[in-house]
Amino acid sequence: MKKTNGLLLVFTLMMSLFLAACSGSSDSDTSSSENEGNDSSGSAEQVLHLTEGAEIPTMDSSLTIDALAAQWLGSTKDGLYRLGKDGETEPGIAKNHDVSDDGLTWTFHLRDDAKWSNGDPVTAKDFVFAWQRAIDPDTGSEYGPYMMDGVIKNAEEVSKGDMPVDKLGVKAVDDYTFEVTLKKPIPYFESMTAFGTFLPLNEKFVKDKGDQYAMEADGLLSNGPFIMKEWNHGEGWTLEKNPDYWDADKVKLDKITVKVVKDTASAVNLYETDAVDRVGLSSEFVDEYRSSDEFKVEEEPTVFFLKMNQNSKVLSNLNARKAIQMVVDRESMANVILNNGSIAANGYMPQNFVKHPESGEDFRKINGDLVQSDVDKAKELWNKAKKELGIEKADLRYLGGDTEVAKNLDAYIKDQLEQLDGLTVKVESVPFKVRLKRDEEMDYDIENYGWGPDYIDPNTFLNLWVTDGGNNKTGYSSKEYDALIKKAGDELAQKPVERFEAFLKAEKMLVQEDAVIAPLYQRAKAQLWKPYVKNVTANPMGPDYTYKYAYIEK
Structure with missing residues (x-):
């Protein structure tokens, strides 16, 4: 959830659908102080102002599949x-x-x-x-x-x-x-x-609300650090400290405000005028602010890739999918188009996420590069695919996002793909909520898609692609792949070395042999943070950030 993590974002940096999970590293903490014993300035107003690039699709925890909802569910609710x-x-x-x-x-x-915000015990x-x-x-x-x-x-x-x-x-x-x-x-x-x-x-509350549950701020209950007090769809939302939270003494912020801002320039302007305390930077702003003390880069265990719908006649062909894998210049995409610390992905499992249980070597290093950018080889494979399919031309629909940065990246990928002779790519830029629905319905040919971990284990990435998996949505089905993932989860569950080796083999099958996806990049976030925002922690899964212990110190 991915976030994902889906598994799952700052959507001004969001190029594509990112499910469930979130990502990041503790290097992004805005303070090096520990959670316990922090205190905030007695005079500073304890209000954090943020932006997001999209509307929350739903706050129903049974139905959420995206990182944006994961963030605000994680801020308003406690699980076990x-x-x-x-x-x-x-x-x-x-x-x-x-x-x-x-x-x-x-x-x-x-x-x-522990209590719900209506006074009921949890x-x-x-x-x-x-x-x-x-x-x-x-x-x-x-x-x-x-x-x-x-x-x-x-x-x-x-x-x-x-x-x-x-x-x-x-x-x-x-x-x-x-x-x-x-x-x-x-x-x-x-x-x-x-x-x-x-x-x-809370069963009684959910049933009393019926189909209006989690649709508005008054259709929600909180048992976490904050309560959603306002939710103006398409515009933003406001959270306030939950006075009845079981650990309320540790919560320093009184309020978090969030504005929906899809345009990076507008978000940067809000930051420069002190209207917001954090902003995500697109490539054209990175060089301008790189030398600033407020500039931060977070590497995340989140990978973006092209999903290819094998129900498409063209993409049912293995050589066509391999051609798409190889034609995109991922290094230029990461270093020039994104320019935010993201790195080219030549495999599916992110680097610095999981290590071999015996040797301690990183998964990504062990499996190495599973795809290479090679335009000449891609064209050769594409021409072979056209002969096998009996076609001269192909039209493919490309599902992308509607933010400024998403459109820029998708335009680059379109140009890269159209290096393949006879291929025309039609980019369809739609709002995030629409993309979720179209992904579920497999209403696309190619989709720019991302995945972050839902928990810290290779399985969170590799079990997506089993036959009829809820997040597969590509038409991919392999008995051999299914058996490998099942074996890792069953008979090898308590044999960590053999289990890890099975996952290594599964990744090679997914990317190198069956070309189910075309890896693009492992995401990093380039951001500006106000220096007075303290003790925000980035997470490797679930909500992007933990705000429970954050405070303002001026």
Whole structure:
């Protein structure tokens, strides 16, 4: 979620659909101080002003699939665990947990002082309801089955309608004891519980609101650091400190305001006039501000690539897909078009994300470059594909974003692709919410797409592409690939070295052999941050940033 992370953004830097998860590194902290014991200036107004490049599609945690929603859900709600300093999990509603010897039963002990913003206590029943709702096929959640199938006992059977939702392996032992039974040992399950799909829901409130739940600010409940007080669709939203939050003493900000600004120049102007405290920079602004003390670059474990719809006659051809992989000059794209610290991606797994459990070597370094930019070779493969398809010309629809930077990048990629003789690419720039829908319906030929981790494990990237996977949406189906991912999740689950090797093989199959995607770049963010904003932490998954401990010091 990707964010993703989907798994999942500052959308003025957003070039394409980024699901679920967010990304970043602790190097982006605006203060080096620790979370505990921070204090803010007694005289400074504790208000943080931000921009985003798009509207939040939905704040319903059962239905969200994007990083923008993940950010603001993570700011207004606590799950069992949440992300704290350096992106590490820290206690949320769960004080702690126990795991059975076989790794299958997780018992979470909940705090008894957590409340919803309407005064109701947060209990184990709120987690049972939320998790059952997310897996219920009547809900239509993408992430419920994606995150729970094969992980929680009976999840797959429930999501397919073969079992009732009350058979899902979750139980409220009592008001403050929540028990989860897994289908198999999941070594990274604690980090999964910090993801948006697993946030609790107040059943009475959700049912009372009906189809108006999470559609407006008054259709939301908070149990986290902040409450969404205003939500002016298309314009922005306002969060205020939650006075009844169980950890309210640690929250220094009184308010966060967010404006929707799609144009980078307009956002930079707001920053220069002190109307906002952070701005994402597109390439034309990077050189201007690179020497500024307020300039920051964050490398993220987020990879962008071209999805190719194999239901298209042209893209059903392997040589056509390989030609598209090879024709784009990724180095120039990263260094000139983006110019924000992003690096060319010659594989799918991001660098500096996961390491071999024995040698400690980075996954990306072990697998090396799986694609190379080679226009002559690309043209050769393209001509071969045309002969195999019996065509001379091809028209492909390219699904992209409607922000200024997205349009610039998509125009560059269009020019690169049209180096292939007879290929015409029609770029369709649409709002983010429309892109989510069109991706779900596979209404595209080529799509500029991004993925960040939902948890810290190679599986969060590689299990996307199993047959009929909720986030596959390419028509790709390989029994061999499916078997490899299943093996990594089942019989190799407690054999870390062999499991890692299986993932290495899966990436080579996905990119090098089957050319399912065309890697583009690993994202970095070039930004300006006001120096008085302290203690904001960037996360490797889930919400892009943790604002719980942020404060203003002037």
